[in-house]
Amino acid sequence: MTIERSHLAIIREVDRKGSLTAAADTLCLTQSALSHAIKKMEQALGITVWRREGRQLRLTQAGRHLLALGERVLPQLEHAENLMREYAQGQRGILRIGMECHPCYQWLLKVVSPYLAAWPDVDVDVKQKFQFGGLGALLGYEIDLLVTPDPLPRRGLRFEPVFDYEQVLVVGSGHRLAAQGRVSPEQLCEETLITYPVPVERLDIYTHFLLPAGCQPRRHKVIETTDIMLQMVASGRGVAALPAWLVAEYARKVDVRALRLGRSGIAKQIFLGMRESDGDIDYLSAFVERARGTAADAGRPASRRRSRQGACGKAST
Structure with a gap:
């Protein structure tokens, strides 16, 4: 019995789209092909993933566990594949920044412009849809940096004070x-x-x-x-x-x-949150340093002594 990536992708898309027809379009399959793939998956795993309730498909307990696994694993695989594709094309990567601070967008613009000039082979994407929900996006590999005044300690993450x-x-x-x-x-x-x-x-x-x-x-x-x-x-x-x-x-x-x-x-502080495993990515570390250097235009450069205390407490928006 082997759980394959395709199994997780099918479960995630059906759950996202809410129907086999919509999920089949996303997965570039016909509805009959998707139904066959689901039946084959259930046979291979020896479980029932969905139960039909009227016109609705409901995940079984086993199905919910596989969905949770897919939501953790698939973004990481997709992120790694994107990075490898960018490396193969001669790019350093894409730095994806999530915002949990409404007014900080003005400050961020001052950081991004000189950063892009200094790192011409790195693109920057700012994702404001993660306002006030960015921690999950960071843990789920949907973003690489989180701008937040509200650092919450989590294993595998670290928060650098900026100003x-x-x-x-x-x-x-x-x-x-x-x-x-x-x-x-x-x-x-x-x-x-x-x-x-x-x-x-x-x-x-x-x-x-x-x-x-x-x-x-x-x-x-x-x-x-x-x-x-x-x-x-x-x-x-x-x-x-x-x-x-x-x-x-x-x-x-x-x-x-x-x-x-x-x-x-x-008194307030702004932090940049990142995954500890990304600590050796040079263009990410360079962004943090440039952000701290740009803090003089926004406030006082952050005190490291204060920041270590702040990173373990709550700093609201």
């Missing part, structure tokens, strides 16, 4: 709080708070500022893009919490002010 910065409150220049150097949680109880579409439990202004003081904003509004968010703030439609370095950049073109959150402020 430190402060989270600040952003208000329009005509706002009643604009003249103050800092704000208290109570002062935001009558405000409309504008945030990215992130769960409240991962928003620092809630977890580190408002909720510990027992406060809530009068209204919570979600906006996806930084530009629109700051235009709303500038027009007096609400306040927002953003990295100080990002506010400093936008303050040149949008009439906003940055205020400290509380007496001490909210």
